[in-house]
Amino acid sequence: MSPWKAAQPGDxxxxxxTPALVxxxxxxxxxxxRMAKALAGSTVRLRPHAKSHKCPxxxxxxxxxxxxxxxxxxxxxxxxxxxxGIQDVLVTNEVMGDAKIRHLLELxxxxxxGVLVDHPQQIQALALAAQAQSVxxxxxxxxxxxxxxxxxxPGDAAAPLARQIAASAPLRFAGLQCYHGxxxxxxxxxxxxxxxxSAVDAARRTVxxxxxxxxxxxxxxxxxxxxxxxxxxxxxxNELQAGSxxxxxxxxxxxxxxxxxxxxxxxLFVRTxxxxxxxxxxxxxxxxxxxxxxxxxxPTVWQRPDLVYAKAxxxxxxxxxxxxxxxxxxxxxxxxxxxxxxxVNLYDELVCIRGDRVEAIWPITARGALL
Amino acid sequence: MSPWKAAQPGDxxxxxxTPALVxxxxxxxxxxxRMAKALAGSTVRLRPHAKSHKCPxxxxxxxxxxxxxxxxxxxxxxxxxxxxGIQDVLVTNEVMGDAKIRHLLELxxxxxxGVLVDHPQQIQALALAAQAQSVxxxxxxxxxxxxxxxxxxPGDAAAPLARQIAASAPLRFAGLQCYHGxxxxxxxxxxxxxxxxSAVDAARRTVxxxxxxxxxxxxxxxxxxxxxxxxxxxxxxNELQAGSxxxxxxxxxxxxxxxxxxxxxxxLFVRTxxxxxxxxxxxxxxxxxxxxxxxxxxPTVWQRPDLVYAKAxxxxxxxxxxxxxxxxxxxxxxxxxxxxxxxVNLYDELVCIRGDRVEAIWPITARGALL
Numbered sequence: 001m002s003p004w005k006a007a008q009p010g011d012x013x014x015x016x017x018t019p020a021l022v023x024x025x026x027x028x029x030x031x032x033x034r035m036a037k038a039l040a041g042s043t044v045r046l047r048p049h050a051k052s053h054k055c056p057x058x059x060x061x062x063x064x065x066x067x068x069x070x071x072x073x074x075x076x077x078x079x080x081x082x083x084x085g086i087q088d089v090l091v092t093n094e095v096m097g098d099a100k101i102r103h104l105l106e107l108x109x110x111x112x113x114g115v116l117v118d119h120p121q122q123i124q125a126l127a128l129a130a131q132a133q134s135v136x137x138x139x140x141x142x143x144x145x146x147x148x149x150x151x152x153x154p155g156d157a158a159a160p161l162a163r164q165i166a167a168s169a170p171l172r173f174a175g176l177q178c179y180h181g182x183x184x185x186x187x188x189x190x191x192x193x194x195x196x197x198s199a200v201d202a203a204r205r206t207v208x209x210x211x212x213x214x215x216x217x218x219x220x221x222x223x224x225x226x227x228x229x230x231x232x233x234x235x236x237x238n239e240l241q242a243g244s245x246x247x248x249x250x251x252x253x254x255x256x257x258x259x260x261x262x263x264x265x266x267x268l269f270v271r272t273x274x275x276x277x278x279x280x281x282x283x284x285x286x287x288x289x290x291x292x293x294x295x296x297x298x299p300t301v302w303q304r305p306d307l308v309y310a311k312a313x314x315x316x317x318x319x320x321x322x323x324x325x326x327x328x329x330x331x332x333x334x335x336x337x338x339x340x341x342x343x344v345n346l347y348d349e350l351v352c353i354r355g356d357r358v359e360a361i362w363p364i365t366a367r368g369a370l371l
Numbered sequence: 372m373s374p375w376k377a378a379q380p381g382d383x384x385x386x387x388x389t390p391a392l393v394x395x396x397x398x399x400x401x402x403x404x405r406m407a408k409a410l411a412g413s414t415v416r417l418r419p420h421a422k423s424h425k426c427p428x429x430x431x432x433x434x435x436x437x438x439x440x441x442x443x444x445x446x447x448x449x450x451x452x453x454x455x456g457i458q459d460v461l462v463t464n465e466v467m468g469d470a471k472i473r474h475l476l477e478l479x480x481x482x483x484x485g486v487l488v489d490h491p492q493q494i495q496a497l498a499l500a501a502q503a504q505s506v507x508x509x510x511x512x513x514x515x516x517x518x519x520x521x522x523x524x525p526g527d528a529a530a531p532l533a534r535q536i537a538a539s540a541p542l543r544f545a546g547l548q549c550y551h552g553x554x555x556x557x558x559x560x561x562x563x564x565x566x567x568x569s570a571v572d573a574a575r576r577t578v579x580x581x582x583x584x585x586x587x588x589x590x591x592x593x594x595x596x597x598x599x600x601x602x603x604x605x606x607x608x609n610e611l612q613a614g615s616x617x618x619x620x621x622x623x624x625x626x627x628x629x630x631x632x633x634x635x636x637x638x639l640f641v642r643t644x645x646x647x648x649x650x651x652x653x654x655x656x657x658x659x660x661x662x663x664x665x666x667x668x669x670p671t672v673w674q675r676p677d678l679v680y681a682k683a684x685x686x687x688x689x690x691x692x693x694x695x696x697x698x699x700x701x702x703x704x705x706x707x708x709x710x711x712x713x714x715v716n717l718y719d720e721l722v723c724i725r726g727d728r729v730e731a732i733w734p735i736t737a738r739g740a741l742l
């Protein structure tokens with residue numbers, strides 16, 4: 001961690017040291033409102049994914065606007081949000097290992113906790129530990145609705161798992177996890193709609209197979225920022241897990257927007273300084289891949305279509321520039337990260353700005369919560 | 372940060388929670404010895420790059436084996452190592468902005484501090500601030516010896532900067548930074564040798580141009596783990612900045628080794644658990660791209676040539692497997708990260724093991740030191 005901070009509340013934006021992770025509060029709040037409005041009057045509820053922001057201040061604002069709780073990917077991440085007062089957390093992942101299950105059950109004493117399974121062995125381990133510790137746990141069966149990662153095949157394969165959960169006294173069969181991750185960044189609106197149609201069909205078949213065993217499926221949960229309106233309107237999903245909508249990033253910005261799809265704004269930026277200007281053809285900024293994750297490609301330079309962030313090294317970003325007058329040594333720029341989630345995970349704090357002032361510093365408390 | 376630790380000293384290796392960043396101390400110590408031996412009896416000194424490890428415990432061991440100090444990329448990173456007692460730190464970067472320069476000069480009161488420049492404006496700002504604060508600073512001119520990032524062109528262009536530094540009372544012209552970053556991962560030994568030959572020629576011409584002005588060039592510093600033996604033998608470089616040799620990573624491991632080149636060992640691993648086994652064709656581990664940086668490609672699975680880490684999502688790693696018996700749910704594996712530097716930057720601690728025991732936990736104190 002840096003021994004000093006990039007900024008303090010009250011500082012002018014121009015004084016923020018770089019690289020810093022900056023949240024534009026006006027844009028962020030509009031994004032929260034847009035999502036609340038998209039679900040207003042619907043029976044489909046929002047459980048936003050906290051893996052995107054890892055920040056209790058943001059989770060509290062999401063819950064205040066109607067979110068039922070949050071999703072997390074890691075047990076240690078969930079612990080941060082439970083400690084911050086979030087009362088309903090779904091760990092959208094299989095949890096393997098005695099230590100992890102022990103921590104998970106400790107959380108289940110303090111809050112409503114859910115977890116995923118896709119194998120009988122996981123259910124057995126959870127049931128055994130929960131029995132021993134006398135705690136209740138919501139358990140969801142993960143279904144592979146198209147991402148080809150975790151999850152059982154759609155349809156009948158989920159039924160024996162649901163039965164096994166329902167038959168385990170300390171576990172509650174809570175429903176199905178049906179997240180189609182690889183659909184989120186399909187660029188064409190039609191391709192995203194088609195992918196989710198197929199995922200909805202897979203979810204529906206699985207619900208039917210379980211109901212045929214006399215087991216109710218209370219919850220079908222999933223969806224992300226790229227597709228959530230389709231899941232919302234599906235008649236099958238009744239909970240949405242979108243996360244990136246609070247920030248947006250370059251990768252989501254590259255999706256073509258379909259008719260009726262909500263335009264979320266870029267609210268998250270990496271503030272950076274031009275530290276070298278070795279020639280007319282390039283400038284080097286102080287934000288490299290340790291400041292803006294490049295797993296989903298390079299960042300773009302906010303409101304500077306004349307500049308291309310061409311190459312990232314660990315601590316250097318090389319911009320291709322079109323002319324010598326375009327940038328001077330010491331100039332400050334804002335980058336739109338290629339991918340918000342792993343970029344947020346590189347920082348300890350969000351520098352929250354409103355207009356030209358720093359309004360607050362929010363700790364990214366679950367940064368690095370990998371366990 | 373995770374509210375609990377992956378392991379404690381004394382734990383068996385089998386009990387380490389996952390994902391965890393594991394350092395094999397035997398392999399690590401052999402790597403340190405190999406580097407010390409490569410420079411024994413030479414006048415070329417070692418100033419290893421601490422951006423790779425960000426860990427004072429490692430820096431102390433490097434200095435104990437003869438390193439003159441360390442390199443850092445960021446002022447805040449340098450502050451961590453100065454606070455840990457490292458007495459000679461070179462910030463191998465241009466430093467722009469009043470706040471950064473103020474912090475740099477505070478460090479220069481406590482230790483010998485060097486910094487790079489490639490523009491008259493940077494020298495002016497450093498000289499002005501150092502004068503006002505009555506501190507001395509070592510200043511190096513960065514030369515573009517082939518990486519096409521920062522730095523002045525080789526030859527005459529460096530001379531006016533050297534003169535300007537030499538003429539500024541609080542600054543000391545310390546020499547030239549001649550790092551050829553893009554040469555480090557050229558796969559063929561011949562290509563690396565050729566690239567460094569060209570860099571050495573560029574450095575030599577620049578030294579001559581500055582000496583022709585009557586200014587001595589005390590230090591020519593640069594080199595990385597992929598090429599350092601060539602710089603060592605160049606007769607021009609007299610300081611080496613290799614960093615990754617302590618750990619090695621998949622990307623360096625993919626370099627073909629030339630005759631006489633030292634074989635460093637993989638000493639850094641990400642320990643991970645199989646959390647889902649949805650079919651014979653794949654397994655999913657709990658280490659994704661927030662646990663092993665993918666900027667330089669995927670990790671490999673240590674001592675398991677039958678397994679391919681095919682795809683990384685934020686918190687999931689998908690392994691392609693050749694047969695169903697190859698892996699079971701709950702199995703633990705070690706990954707060799709694609710790139711050590713940004714992977715280390717994802718963790719708060721190194722879990723140091725020797726044989727089958729956890730021997731120590733070393734804080735990665737400069738993790739996230741971006742300023």
